[in-house]
Amino acid sequence: MKLIQIHPRDNVAVALETLPAGTALSVGGCEVTAAQEITRGHKIALAEIPAGGEVVKYGNVIGIAKEDIKPGSWVHTHNVKTGLSEGGEYVYDHQVFELPKVPDRTFQGFRRKDGRAAIRNEVWIIPTVGCVNSIAQQLVRENQHLAAGSVEGIYTFSHPFGCSQMGDDHAQTRKVLADLVRHPNAGAVLVLSLGCENLTQEQFKQELGEYDPERVKFLVCQEVPDEIEAGSSLLAELAAYAAQFKREPIPASELIVGMKCGGSDGLSGITANPTVGRFSDRLIALGGTTVLTEVPEMFGAEKILFNRCKDEAVFDKAVKMVNDFKSYFTAHGQVVYENPSPGNKAGGITTLEDKSCGCVQKGGSAQICDVLGYADPIHTKGLNLLSGPGNDLVSCTDLTAAGCHMILFTTGRGTPFGAPAPTVKISTNTPLFEKKGGWIDFNAGTVAEGEPLDAAGDRLLDFVIEVASGKKTKTEQKGYRDISIFKDGVVL
Numbered sequence: 001m002k003l004i005q006i007h008p009r010d011n012v013a014v015a016l017e018t019l020p021a022g023t024a025l026s027v028g029g030c031e032v033t034a035a036q037e038i039t040r041g042h043k044i045a046l047a048e049i050p051a052g053g054e055v056v057k058y059g060n061v062i063g064i065a066k067e068d069i070k071p072g073s074w075v076h077t078h079n080v081k082t083g084l085s086e087g088g089e090y091v092y093d094h095q096v097f098e099l100p101k102v103p104d105r106t107f108q109g110f111r112r113k114d115g116r117a118a119i120r121n122e123v124w125i126i127p128t129v130g131c132v133n134s135i136a137q138q139l140v141r142e143n144q145h146l147a148a149g150s151v152e153g154i155y156t157f158s159h160p161f162g163c164s165q166m167g168d169d170h171a172q173t174r175k176v177l178a179d180l181v182r183h184p185n186a187g188a189v190l191v192l193s194l195g196c197e198n199l200t201q202e203q204f205k206q207e208l209g210e211y212d213p214e215r216v217k218f219l220v221c222q223e224v225p226d227e228i229e230a231g232s233s234l235l236a237e238l239a240a241y242a243a244q245f246k247r248e249p250i251p252a253s254e255l256i257v258g259m260k261c262g263g264s265d266g267l268s269g270i271t272a273n274p275t276v277g278r279f280s281d282r283l284i285a286l287g288g289t290t291v292l293t294e295v296p297e298m299f300g301a302e303k304i305l306f307n308r309c310k311d312e313a314v315f316d317k318a319v320k321m322v323n324d325f326k327s328y329f330t331a332h333g334q335v336v337y338e339n340p341s342p343g344n345k346a347g348g349i350t351t352l353e354d355k356s357c358g359c360v361q362k363g364g365s366a367q368i369c370d371v372l373g374y375a376d377p378i379h380t381k382g383l384n385l386l387s388g389p390g391n392d393l394v395s396c397t398d399l400t401a402a403g404c405h406m407i408l409f410t411t412g413r414g415t416p417f418g419a420p421a422p423t424v425k426i427s428t429n430t431p432l433f434e435k436k437g438g439w440i441d442f443n444a445g446t447v448a449e450g451e452p453l454d455a456a457g458d459r460l461l462d463f464v465i466e467v468a469s470g471k472k473t474k475t476e477q478k479g480y481r482d483i484s485i486f487k488d489g490v491v492l
Helices: 130-142 165-183 201-208 227-242 273-283 304-306 312-330 342-346 352-363 390-401 430-435 445-449 453-468 474-476
Strands: 013-015 024-027 030-033 043-045 054-057 060-065 107-109 120-129 154-156 185-191 216-222 248-251 256-261 287-294 367-371 382-388 406-411 421-429
Touching: 013 054, 054 445, 060 352, 107 453, 120 130, 120 165, 120 227, 120 352, 130 154, 130 185, 130 227, 154 256, 165 201, 165 390, 185 201, 185 227, 216 227, 256 273, 256 352, 256 453, 273 287, 273 352, 273 382, 273 406, 273 421, 273 445, 273 453, 287 352, 304 312, 312 367, 382 390, 390 406, 406 453, 421 430, 421 453, 421 474, 430 445, 445 453
Parallel strands: 120 154, 120 185, 185 216, 256 287, 256 406, 287 382, 367 382, 406 421
Antiparallel strands: 013 043, 024 030, 054 060, 107 248
């Protein structure tokens, strides 16, 4: 199969391999000849599209023709523009789709004292201020010998904040760092402070709330003669505490999995994202939880999600989330529709509508049960929407802080980035999987080669269970773990 028409209404199709000029093609009852070379992931016109006419993909309008487009022509940014604007009216038109039947599954995880499930048993060092990043990194390097038995490693997550911030940014930093301290994958945590930052230890403890002093310990570097010696002593205590936890069978219904895309291409919405969507439906059918974020990458496709909100209260929260993000853009003098990156465009994504219709495929067909603010903790089983931007580091930090055990990250271009939570990289195409085997964990490019999406979803569910049971992702093997905290205000 060289070409795919995703929906019968579509007047464009997507090349599944690079098509030379003059290639005769047949798809969806249409016979066309490529007027020029069409690169894999890019679109070809199946019918004449007049200037001002709608370009339709996924059964949805993804742009407006800038000029007359002949059948067989390459359809991309040179002849298509966005149809989006800052406005938008939404009407609740509830839709329900049946979920698949899935046999019960378990994974080998850790049961915390508060009853929560975890898929990793690590010791984390959380710096409350960027000034102590290097100290935290030294403590990690010099204490890896403590990772023994069921303790799987010692890690820290550098960031530049915790001081010279005010208002919402200061509160956001405090909230996200406290969320990381609470994360179940951390068997024990050392909170590392400097001593003069405006995110004081007292503020942080108030944000954190009740905690187990055996699991969480604090060190203020300015208060001790040798912070490395003091920190190493505390890490030894924390590692001994974490070592009491052992893997045991836990129902898959307790898994919380985040869903993200980055470095997308024209196959993202055809292979990897709908594969994740099939997985999401399966995990939810098992009683589990998935989380979809990247609000700007819902623009143009938000109605697909809104109509699956379980009730009008959730619908209203979803509409507010999208409108608040549009207001965030316009308040900074930015338009809401300039999102696809140069890499996205090179991969075949033409407009934000094109990108969004592919992005929301990760949400499958389940009902949306809740809508959460940035880094808010997940409380409701099922499919959740989480407010956050599209930026890879910021949104994956958002998903981790909200409590996701792992993150499924689809990509058509490839990226080495990893979050604090295990980050599973899923390729949209087989050449990427073969080229960047050191980055990619799972190949969904097989869908373009004929694998049914349901089979790919089953295969991904199996892989997620393996990762939850201890299989290391490629980013974990390399030690790639980063965070970035959403900010909006001034730095003092």
